[in-house]
Amino acid sequence: xxxxxxASQSGSRREATRQKLYEAAVTLIAEQGFSATTVDEIAExxxxxxxxxxxxFASKSVLFEELLRHGVGLLTASLRRAAEQAxxxxxxxxxxxxxxxxxGLVFIDRYPAFTQLxxxxxxxxxxxxxxxxxxxxxxxxxxxxxxxxxxMASGEFSAEIDVPLTAAALVGMxxxxxxxxxxxxxxxxxxxxxxxxxxxxxxxxxxRG
Numbered sequence: 001x002x003x004x005x006x007a008s009q010s011g012s013r014r015e016a017t018r019q020k021l022y023e024a025a026v027t028l029i030a031e032q033g034f035s036a037t038t039v040d041e042i043a044e045x046x047x048x049x050x051x052x053x054x055x056x057f058a059s060k061s062v063l064f065e066e067l068l069r070h071g072v073g074l075l076t077a078s079l080r081r082a083a084e085q086a087x088x089x090x091x092x093x094x095x096x097x098x099x100x101x102x103x104g105l106v107f108i109d110r111y112p113a114f115t116q117l118x119x120x121x122x123x124x125x126x127x128x129x130x131x132x133x134x135x136x137x138x139x140x141x142x143x144x145x146x147x148x149x150x151x152m153a154s155g156e157f158s159a160e161i162d163v164p165l166t167a168a169a170l171v172g173m174x175x176x177x178x179x180x181x182x183x184x185x186x187x188x189x190x191x192x193x194x195x196x197x198x199x200x201x202x203x204x205x206x207x208r209g
Contacts, residue, residue, distance in 0.1 A: 018056050020046040022067050030113035034064060065129035068121065071114045072136035078103045079143045093151030098201055100144060101174055102194045108178040109190055119175055141167045173197065 024045035028037045039060050043050045057063035082103035086096035108115045121133055144167035151157035174197065181193050 014056070017046075017048065017052060018066075020048065021053060021056060021063065022070055025063055025067055026071070026111075026114045026117060029064070030116055034060075061128050065132050067114075068118065068129060068133055069136050071111065071118060072133075072140055074111075075104065075107050076136070076140040076143060078107050079140060083143060083147050093147050093154065093156045094202065096147050097144070097151075097170065098198050100147070101170070101197050101201060104171070104174040105178055105190055105194055105197075108175070108182070112179075112182050115175060115179060119179060141171055144170055170201075173200075 021042060024042050025037070028041055028045055037060070039053050040050055042060070042063070043053050046053075053063065057066060079100045082099040083096045086099045091099075121127065121129075122137070124130070127133070141164070145163050148157060148161060148163045148167055152159055152161060152163070177193065177197060181188055
């Protein structure tokens with residue numbers, strides 16, 4: 001049997017390989033589309049043998065499905081950390097939402113190609129991974145829903161807020177605004193974009209201003 005240290009090293013190597021494959025796949029698919037991207041190209045871009053792709057993923061579709069799960073999982077974790085940090089600092093729920101907006105922008109700034117793919121896939125209904133996409137999307141939105149419900153319970157937000165729709169709208173606002181920033185207003189800084197969205201949040205969602 002493998003020792004625990006050997007198994008750990010093996011697991012770390014496999015995770016590193018999967019990360020390289022994720023990065024190669026997201027870049028290629030963003031450049032030329034899912035159908036046009038081949039497993040050979042993904043392997044070449046990742047610097048691994050073609051068999052390595054199939055060792056880690058049963059097919060290109062499975063790779064892409066896991067890529068979506070992995071990427072949205074990272075986004076969800078960043079939103080949750082932002083909300084938890086705001087709570088530890090004793091900040092209100094509006095400030096927690098503002099921190100989550102910034103965390104979302106930081107994520108998109110780091111992974112613009114993934115964000116572009118994710119938003120595009122939300123509009124498709126004939127993909128094998130559609131059910132997975134719906135699940136991981138809801139995981140991200142649920143983090144925002146939790147903060148909204150806490151704000152309603154504390155009296156910071158109106159009891160009339162439609163929590164699911166408002167949470168989805170906030171996540172969508174960050175995604176679309178960030179993609180517009182990257183595509184059409186790249187001269188703007190992350191701080192500039194965050195300030196604009198923060199003013200919108202403070203004035204509309206919170207009822208301030």
